[in-house]
Amino acid sequence: MAAINAANEGHALAYGEDAHTKACEQAFNELFDAEVITRLMFNGTGANVAALGTLMASIPGPNHAIVCTDWSHINNDETAAPERVLSTKLMDVPTTDGKLTPDQIKEVADWRGQVHHPQPALVSITQPTELGTLYSIDQVVAICHTAHELDMLVHMDGARIGNATASLGGSRETLRAFTIDAGLDAISFGGTKNGCIGAEAVVFLNPEAAVGSQFVQKQVTQLPSKQRYIAAQLNALLAEDLWIALGQQSNAMAQQLHTAVKDLPGIEAGQPPAVNSIYPMLPPEVIVPLQEWSFFWDWDPSKHQVRWMSAWDTSGDDVAAFVAGLRSLL
């Protein structure tokens, strides 16, 4: 908020020609230690659609299909915005852990060049995944390598990139290892789920894949006129690696919650969290009362499994209060 208030002072040119936006672009250059192309957007769905649309348009030929997992946010949680706006197919491959493998990419790519079949040319992965799992650095490297050998480009949906970075090493070098150094072409770098009011960046790590990115951004309705307010939020998030610290905090809170509940009677806490979510199975009768008191999503109702997620601003007191509430219902 303080960052936005500061951005509010003085007049500024519209559409990104201002000091805050330029500082933000510079901040991403420094973050990735490269001359990347940064586009600031309103929300996660828009960032993903603009990123994928730009990558599609950088490859000549027909509307290229996009390979993703059956659990991916673009497939399940964006009301078919990618298909509507980009007029292309998402080829969702089945997974049990939300992670795509190089072999799956190869298998789908078998259809390339066959005129009757969808033509995959992009791969989109989510880090951390929608199931709370993580690709290792090596796994991202392998995916990029396989995709590029097949002349396909790779996008990462990084709505919770701070959690992934915190868990895999906690430094800028960590981030670079599983993104730009791994060969990723573009990333949706999330701010909204990391404390921002509404701020996302699409960062094209491969500038050749960013042809016309600002035009695509405008066409998909994601070009803000007063970019400085979005830039200011991201500048605050990037300063002193706040985004990593916030990821560490929410990861730690999920860990703390897991520890606190794993020995409670009637609860199967499941695996310790890789990032900031756990998926416990609860006694059926406590779920609704608990949700009414403090809302969370069902996960697999057939197993009375729910998803508990910590956020950037979850505190140890919050966890303690929640566990106390849970205990009172058991």
Next chain:
Amino acid sequence: MAAINAANEGHALAYGEDAHTKACEQAFNELFDAEVITRLMFNGTGANVAALGTLMASIPGPNHAIVCTDWSHINNDETAAPERVLSTKLMDVPTTDGKLTPDQIKEVADWRGQVHHPQPALVSITQPTELGTLYSIDQVVAICHTAHELDMLVHMDGARIGNATASLGGSRETLRAFTIDAGLDAISFGGTKNGCIGAEAVVFLNPEAAVGSQFVQKQVTQLPSKQRYIAAQLNALLAEDLWIALGQQSNAMAQQLHTAVKDLPGIEAGQPPAVNSIYPMLPPEVIVPLQEWSFFWDWDPSKHQVRWMSAWDTSGDDVAAFVAGLRSLL
């Protein structure tokens, strides 16, 4: 061909205002024993896209998603034409036999009304399926019943409708039982795979779901100017139920082929055909030489499984010659 030559005589008004087209519309009314709305099209992909696009447009609201199987022709064999032209999502559900179930429709429909999830409003099934299986009459009835209870519409891809009708009873009453009487809203009635040069009809069995169908047909590039040539082909196919007879013939030839090869050494012929395809596993070394001599598609290379399909003009001599060729390679 004779039908087309007859249609070639005399001038005629363009775009369907001619005697052949009117006769064709009447022939479909008689076939379904109802006042249906018939639109004549060039090819199967176009017919499916126009049918689905019209059904989509008859329901107010956002771009509606389409439920189909992971094996469906619209999902795999149309190069993402439905997604490109209709800008919507195909929600492909996994099957082992190519057949969708009412429970799967219910499960997908759980997302209806939830703003973040794709909004399925259409169901598309293929009869016979892409795996050579058949929905029973009761199964189609159950699918339509489930879909309609959920306010969804049902389309059938009937590219090989003659084979299905022949196998399920062989009469016009058979066809009606698993289409209009079952509650189907629209069918792509195939001619091209049943001996036509290039002729498909989309028949809207539910006229309320056909709002603006001719406009959609034009927008998706499937409105022929000289419809009489397409009408003439379909008129010939419908006359004296030729389409059923051709379906019976190709079904019989697939059966004959299955019988002829099922005891050959090194061959696992698989299930007897429900319609006009069998999926044998062959000794690996014979596949390529056999394909070079008489082309057919691989099915599952990991199991040396291929697909053999009879056509409307396959004769007993063709089958005998093919079996002889196969024997010579064993």
Next chain:
Amino acid sequence: MAAINAANEGHALAYGEDAHTKACEQAFNELFDAEVITRLMFNGTGANVAALGTLMASIPGPNHAIVCTDWSHINNDETAAPERVLSTKLMDVPTTDGKLTPDQIKEVADWRGQVHHPQPALVSITQPTELGTLYSIDQVVAICHTAHELDMLVHMDGARIGNATASLGGSRETLRAFTIDAGLDAISFGGTKNGCIGAEAVVFLNPEAAVGSQFVQKQVTQLPSKQRYIAAQLNALLAEDLWIALGQQSNAMAQQLHTAVKDLPGIEAGQPPAVNSIYPMLPPEVIVPLQEWSFFWDWDPSKHQVRWMSAWDTSGDDVAAFVAGLRSLL
């Protein structure tokens, strides 16, 4: 800014289920004195695309074309976002003053029902227009009447709605007279050009034309997760009719500027402003130096005509300083 800071306090449910958003919906109900349907969005292009997409989807049939003027923002200044996202045609009709007439609507509507021609079903007008002109209340009434007689819906792009309302009467009754009482179906109610950081509302004055509006909003990437920050901006704008006061202020400043320059040597100031822009012709040699000192857009370079626009925060001192700068160059 203060409004946003207030919205920042305390937790809130995502996607509009919060007190600020509910207050905003109520504020629009009061503004229009009716139960309207309000959707909060990020930017003007997105608001227009979501509004038009929802109206399109409320009418069964093929992709409906949209009638607008050749000067309209949707036609010229949105990089073809409407065509890309909605996959439909803008039928832009020529105007000299940026205003559509009922006769032009009737003429375009002649094509309705003819299968080979684009099918217009929506009308979109801008108030005030892109040329700084205004539709009178009667003119909007006549447009809506004509459109509705032809079964077409009417959208208003109200990016500068405060300026129009200020000029036409300056009260809530004024607004109602040329919107809901005139029969308008939906309006893009602009906040960003009226002092907001980034806040637009699409208000469906005709609830029957809003079927699925929230789903369309999500599909076109305009559904904010943290709506309270957008709601807070609009709530501040609507409170005590601040939006009208800001419109009055910028209109007055344009008037003041016009008065100050109309007798300067070498300047043809043109018509007094209807709202907040004037289109003077300047001595050619002063244009570039003046733009370098204080940026404005060229309008018609062949006539050395430029556009000067006042904003919600333009003060009398700003005008005086600008005129002094201009004088120094003459």
Next chain:
Amino acid sequence: MAAINAANEGHALAYGEDAHTKACEQAFNELFDAEVITRLMFNGTGANVAALGTLMASIPGPNHAIVCTDWSHINNDETAAPERVLSTKLMDVPTTDGKLTPDQIKEVADWRGQVHHPQPALVSITQPTELGTLYSIDQVVAICHTAHELDMLVHMDGARIGNATASLGGSRETLRAFTIDAGLDAISFGGTKNGCIGAEAVVFLNPEAAVGSQFVQKQVTQLPSKQRYIAAQLNALLAEDLWIALGQQSNAMAQQLHTAVKDLPGIEAGQPPAVNSIYPMLPPEVIVPLQEWSFFWDWDPSKHQVRWMSAWDTSGDDVAAFVAGLRSLL
């Protein structure tokens, strides 16, 4: 018809791998005296959409807008199929004679590189135009030159290409002069309006602009399975330059009609035809009776102007009979 009957003999591989299709591709190579890329399609709208979609996809970047005239077939007579299928904008510029000029292209191109404006990258012209006028060879050369200097590609809608070629010189060299030698990138070469049952070819004269053309063709539903029947029609049309002879014949008949009516009382015959249409003004009372007897289209009802068009099979007797009918009504 004889050509199609010949194509009907013997089996053939589907989707263009047959002798007729190969012969057709070779025939177009010879026609243009170059290695062109030929794609066979069903109808004119489909050919235009597939051609433009392929050209769009050969240029990296956002959805590229298409420059055409306000009279163009793609703009007025295809029910917005280009916008629907290609999700892009047609930028229609006003003309009085249906002909685009290099200056108009330059003017529209001023918006290139400006992020808020539509981005034109293709030019589409019609030869002969929808108004019965012709571009001279030099005019096509100038258009291609201007477009290419601006990095734009040029498409020609040649639905009546035989008439244009007949009028401009009547030889293959004539055709080459205003197409491949002029620098045209692709042409929709019409068969259906030149006697075919239904056959169009998109010929990419610039092979670099044809990237993925067959995939685009499939995606827009225009890939025929039994191409040999389309190829056979075009082969017959191209053999011994029949298409030019048919163009000459219909041009001559329009000329004959013009001569026969130009001195009739009450008729203003207008300009002699450049190709195969004349636009006379008739006494108002004869129009409807004449249309009921032999249908033709109104052109400008306010002036009692109609369009009379000769076709590939119009004979001198047809013209004489029509003139006799007209005389009887005067």
